[in-house]
Amino acid sequence: MKAIVFDTPGDAHQLHLADVAEPAPAAPDVLLHIAATALNRADLLQREGRYPVPEGASPILGLEVAGTVLEVGPEAKGFEVGDNVCALVNGGGYAQQIAVDYRMLLKLPERLSFTKAAAIPEAFLTAFQALHWIGRVQSGDTVLIHAGASGVGTAAIQLAKLAGALPVVTASGHKHERLFELGAAICIDYHQRDFAEAVLDFTEGKGVDIVLDFVGGPYLNKNLACCATDARIVSLAALGGARVADFSMAPFLRKRIQLTGTTMRSRSDHYRQQLTADFRDKIWPHFADGTLAPVVDTIYDWEQVGDAHRYMASNANVGKIVMTIGIVDP
Numbered sequence: 638m639k640a641i642v643f644d645t646p647g648d649a650h651q652l653h654l655a656d657v658a659e660p661a662p663a664a665p666d667v668l669l670h671i672a673a674t675a676l677n678r679a680d681l682l683q684r685e686g687r688y689p690v691p692e693g694a695s696p697i698l699g700l701e702v703a704g705t706v707l708e709v710g711p712e713a714k715g716f717e718v719g720d721n722v723c724a725l726v727n728g729g730g731y732a733q734q735i736a737v738d739y740r741m742l743l744k745l746p747e748r749l750s751f752t753k754a755a756a757i758p759e760a761f762l763t764a765f766q767a768l769h770w771i772g773r774v775q776s777g778d779t780v781l782i783h784a785g786a787s788g789v790g791t792a793a794i795q796l797a798k799l800a801g802a803l804p805v806v807t808a809s810g811h812k813h814e815r816l817f818e819l820g821a822a823i824c825i826d827y828h829q830r831d832f833a834e835a836v837l838d839f840t841e842g843k844g845v846d847i848v849l850d851f852v853g854g855p856y857l858n859k860n861l862a863c864c865a866t867d868a869r870i871v872s873l874a875a876l877g878g879a880r881v882a883d884f885s886m887a888p889f890l891r892k893r894i895q896l897t898g899t900t901m902r903s904r905s906d907h908y909r910q911q912l913t914a915d916f917r918d919k920i921w922p923h924f925a926d927g928t929l930a931p932v933v934d935t936i937y938d939w940e941q942v943g944d945a946h947r948y949m950a951s952n953a954n955v956g957k958i959v960m961t962i963g964i965v966d967p
């Protein structure tokens with residue numbers, strides 16, 4: 638089969654199509670023909686040699702797929718050849734086929750296209766985990782979502798709203814209109830205004846109950862400053878750098894703030910399967926009834942993978958960047 642590979646870590650122009658070995662499904666796996674995948678920042682880091690492939694994971698890029706079941710393993714339950722599905726995968730998405738444990742699969746409702754479905758798993762499962770499993774979101778909570786226009790951010794805004802929480806968002810100003818449409822209560826242009834001050838103004842000094850942070854070091858002190866008592870900060874990335882200058886424990890202790898770091902890829906298969914099961918149960922039906930929809934910014938053919946990576950690196954997107962692989966939606 639064909640897959641996108643790179644011979645040495647580096648720029649996006651390294652990426653090219655090549656013949657690779659076909660996947661060898663285990664007994665609980667289904668073999669999928671991949672119709673579409675979506676980009677994640679981790680793909681860019683891995684391509685640059687800055688994201689070591691976890692043990693046992695495919696070295697092929699791509700953390701989410703949508704496609705059609707080609708074969709069903711003897712221990713795989715609930716799926717048939719021809720089913721259309723999507724899944725979070727631990728690498729291997731930039732390829733024509735992939736073997737996926739059946740417990741990771743989400744069956745597509747009738748009206749959900751492959752290109753939309755490919756944009757769901759990583760963004761929505763990450764946001765679901767951060768908001769519900771780690772952040773313990775409750776109706777009435779105020780949630781600060783940084784990088785609100787990112788794939789994960791656009792998912793988090795929708796999930797926060799669905800949970801009855803109030804999404805407070807930071808993003809570049811020209812992206813705000815779309816984020817209000819998704820349900821943001823307030824959008825803060827962090828280029829123009831100190832976000833902590835804006836959050837405290839908006840919450841009349843109380844602060845927020847949950848922070849989903851992707852920016853890291855430069856934001857930690859400000860996040861602490863605009864947290865309410867007993868707030869939860871979920872740290873998902875360090876887009877702005879990992880070092881923290883002038884850190885003070887005082888607000889952290891006084892406000893009893895909980896700070897949790899997490900990466901999806903370092904989680905065990907069992908954890909990801911449990912998370913998917915909970916998501917399938919609580920969230921997945923909302924894609925069929927139209928309450929939730931992935932935000933797809935751009936769709937590339939996989940032969941344009943270099944352009945797709947450069948586009949993501951430019952920070953221009955609102956929502957997900959999808960790549961089609963062979964099958965185009967009807």
Ligand SMILES: NC(=O)c1ccc[n+]([C@@H]2O[C@H](COP(=O)([O-])OP(=O)(O)OC[C@H]3O[C@@H](n4cnc5c(N)ncnc54)[C@H](OP(=O)(O)O)[C@@H]3O)[C@@H](O)[C@H]2O)c1
Pocket residue numbers: 676677678679759760763784785786787788789790807808809812851852872873874875876877899900901902949952953954956957
């Ligand atoms: N921990 C996990 O389990 C996990 C899982 C999935 C993704 N992630 C991480 O979550 C982040 C978002 O992922 P994604 O794929 O959804 O990203 P994305 O769609 O590429 O969006 C990233 C957005 O972040 C904003 N941004 C970039 N650098 C920034 C900075 N220094 N300060 C403030 N905002 C900045 C930009 O929007 P503006 O124009 O608004 O600045 C940019 O468009 C990535 O860092 C990714 O690695 C973590």
